[in-house]
Amino acid sequence: MEKMRKIVGIMMILALSVSLIACGSQEKKENGSEDSQEVEITFWMQKYGSDPSVQDKLMQELTADFKEKTGITVKYSIIDWDSALTKYTLACTGGEAPDVADIFFTSSLAAMSNEGCGPMEINDVVAEMGGDETWYQAGKDEANINGDWYGIPWRFDTRVLLYNTEDFEEAGLEVPETWDDLIKVGKALTKVDEKGNITHAGLAWYAGMSRFDQTWFTLLAQAGGELMNDDFSEFIFDSPEGEESLRFLVDCINKEKICASSVDASYDAVSEFMAGNVSMVYGVTGETKTSIENQAPQLNGKFASAVLPNKSGEGVSSIAFSAPISIFKSTQNVEASKEWVKYFCSEEVQLKVSQELALLNSNINVMEDSYFTEDEWLNTFVAQSARSQSGDMPIPEWSQIDAWPDGPIPAMCNKVVAGEDIIKSLDEGAKGANDLIQE
């Protein structure tokens, strides 16, 4: 009797396990396409814009329009930024992968891929779409590896100066164009109490969670410095320009006392701007306007953007980033995926996407549309794009080197802001970065 009960118990456990697995497979099959007549592809993209329902509605419209034109069904997934890199890493190393995706760190993902996984080379699609003169340099740098294209650049990001127009009018100031102007204007706008503590800062570096590396890349470019040599085999920022740019970053805080930024991760420059505690934020993104309109409507009509002031007033004054839409090698529907890429990255669709999601665009023709050029806020970004250089390095190790907070470059910037010796920190940062590319 006891033996019979044990046998029955074991059989029940086995039956439960088998039914659980069968349910999982069945769910997966029901979710996927079994019908060989209908082509279905999957598309992953990250979340953009301030209202999640806008992106969902936009993608529904685009996929419906695409299906009407081509008969191909696109199942899109909007994934959050926190898990995006992990998901793409898993996708490139044998895990679940979409047919098409909105990727980033292209060099890193390509380096970790193998024959069956990872982004696919699509030189033919690029040729069909007008060739490499269609996109800004930052877009080309991100999507092109050793002469081959691994995606079509779409979204674009460059950084500009955000300033409070009311503060400037009251003080009778002009928008700064050089580092010297920035310090003069910053001093005129900064207020301190009797103990010398800043109560209203003229300037704040755009350094969310006390991450200063991207601000420093901008300053390095403005000082005429380079992160890497021409063939991207060595980091060379431990140079006089590297020291000058880091010193300017820190001097604005400690010597000129116009900037309240620090290593305090709770200090958020745009939040302080919205609270009326800062007059200028150095290096904001395009979506900052929507953030202010949503969360500080009292500032509507009282803020504007300007091209970032640089050392001399001419030449490069900002950094730019881009990201490509890529096809994964694991796709079973290469041609359908290429059709989707061509559709999604077409100028007409990209203009609509930029408008709905408040994004800038890597396509030069799209950025020359009146939507960008006739809007005061956006037109600054168009002007800035012409004075930007790539912020990301096209090397597989870049995602490690610029990893926040422990990558050698972000760590170097934080050490300097915290008060450590600039030369020593520069040397350590360059050594750390060079060690990683030599490993």
Place this chain on the structure above:
Amino acid sequence: MKKLKKTKAAIFHYAGLLLVSLFVLLPYYWMIVTSIKPKEEVMLSPPTLIPSAIDLSNYIEVWKTLPLAKYLQNSLFVAGMTTIIGVVLAVLCGYSLSRYAYKKLQKGTTILMLCTQLIPSVLPMISLYFIMYKLDLANTYIGLIIAYSVWAIPFCTLMMKSYFTTTIPHELEESATIDGCSKFGTFLRICLPISIPGVVATAIFAFILAWNDYMWASIMLSNNDLKPVSVGIYDYVGQFGGNANLALTMTTAVIVTIPAIILFAFLQKYLISGLAAGAVKG
């Protein structure tokens, strides 16, 4: 004199409790207040603890910006199933370990289960992901439930084992056996009804573990229709970690805590007696 000493002790006691309560409750207060503040006050610095006016429009708008009902439904389903599976298996295993395992086997099994709780959940993430993926369980409810159960069952088993050991006297079972009850019958009719407080405390822990989890769901799921609310709330967070809708995020957070509050409100007497009686001892 004695009365004065007692009064002094009580004052210190309650002052300490008040401080700790403030420390624990302030973030929740902040969350609720941010969800009902007028838009102009959300980003003020220094911040306002008491809003100048109450604006409830966020509680309407949040349902338009997020498919919150769907996310809540997913969370309830996954957390509910994890709780049921976790509690059923934990009760059976915990009783068996407390009553029928030989001392060495009991000790060894307890140590093995404790060891699983010492491993940070991020460590086996990649290997478990690939196991799920190869079994076609990634991007499914079942895969998520199994992943949560893997973490919940050892903890729940340890809770139930110590509850059974410390709360149910052997004499009770012996008298049931003398009266002709089988072993399973003793467990089902005598021990289980007495263990309701412990079972409820265990169920609450399992529910909260599954309800709060973000990491597993965000890695395993790419299908937006299956997203639980712990992942769905991240729809407000942008590329640079910025949040252009802090008030709506706090509103979502308030709505998300409601099921847990309801659960605690109805079951708190069981939770407290379960914890006190030994569900977390040993």
